[in-house]
Amino acid sequence: MRPQNEAIIVIDVQNDFCPGGALAVAGGDEIVAPINALVPEFPVRVFTQDWHPAGHSSFATSHDGHDPFTMIDMPYGPQVLWPDHCVIGSDGAAFHPKLDTRHADLIVRKGFRTEIDSYSAFFENDHETPTGLEGYLRTRGVDTVTLVGLATDYCVNFSAVDAARLGFKVTVIESLCRAIDLDGSLAAARDGMKEAGVTLA
Numbered sequence: 001m002r003p004q005n006e007a008i009i010v011i012d013v014q015n016d017f018c019p020g021g022a023l024a025v026a027g028g029d030e031i032v033a034p035i036n037a038l039v040p041e042f043p044v045r046v047f048t049q050d051w052h053p054a055g056h057s058s059f060a061t062s063h064d065g066h067d068p069f070t071m072i073d074m075p076y077g078p079q080v081l082w083p084d085h086c087v088i089g090s091d092g093a094a095f096h097p098k099l100d101t102r103h104a105d106l107i108v109r110k111g112f113r114t115e116i117d118s119y120s121a122f123f124e125n126d127h128e129t130p131t132g133l134e135g136y137l138r139t140r141g142v143d144t145v146t147l148v149g150l151a152t153d154y155c156v157n158f159s160a161v162d163a164a165r166l167g168f169k170v171t172v173i174e175s176l177c178r179a180i181d182l183d184g185s186l187a188a189a190r191d192g193m194k195e196a197g198v199t200l201a
């Protein structure tokens with residue numbers, strides 16, 4: 001067992017990010033078994049779930065004439081438009097059926113406001129509106145976090161960089177993540193994480 005100050009954060013291991021899903025990440029399902037094996041080593045276990053209302057502003061279908069995987073300017077900054085995914089209550093939004101969520105102490109849902117996306121487990125994409133996870137971790141005495149899940153270059157990356165900026169010691173286990181890799185987003189994410197002081201293991 002890891003020491004009491006260490007948490008694992010399992011990011012968005014949901015059907016829509018696995019093969020066959022609406023925003024499938026190649027090999028997304030390969031990480032499920034090793035994540036199940038790793039989670040019990042940690043005294044604090046947080047899982048996140050991307051959780052969007054139908055008609056969410058990050059969906060290309062909400063913007064006439066815009067295609068998925070293109071950019072749009074939102075009031076809070078540039079935003080990638082995605083295929084409809086992880087719609088609240090849908091099968092695509094459910095955790096991968098083999099993911100052992102019995103281990104979860106806390107499940108954080110994010111992206112549930114129509115007008116703003118939330119990649120990070122800590123802040124929405126305005127980098128300002130908190131999810132409450134920082135307070136949860138601190139009140140449980142956590143100062144060190146390990147991140148795994150989907151997708152390396154979006155939700156794992158944003159969560160890792162925010163955690164590091166908040167002063168947590170952060171490790172991303174890359175072999176337990178898979179990337180979308182849109183226009184060099186994986187290389188940019190790796191550089192950004194290293195720059196923020198995140199350890200890529």
Ligand code: VGL
Binds near residue numbers: 017050082119151154
């Ligand atoms: C994610 C794109 C849109 C992720 C979520 O979990 O990385 N990516 N919503």
Ligand code: ZN
Binds near residue numbers: 050051052058085086
């Ligand atoms: Zn999303």
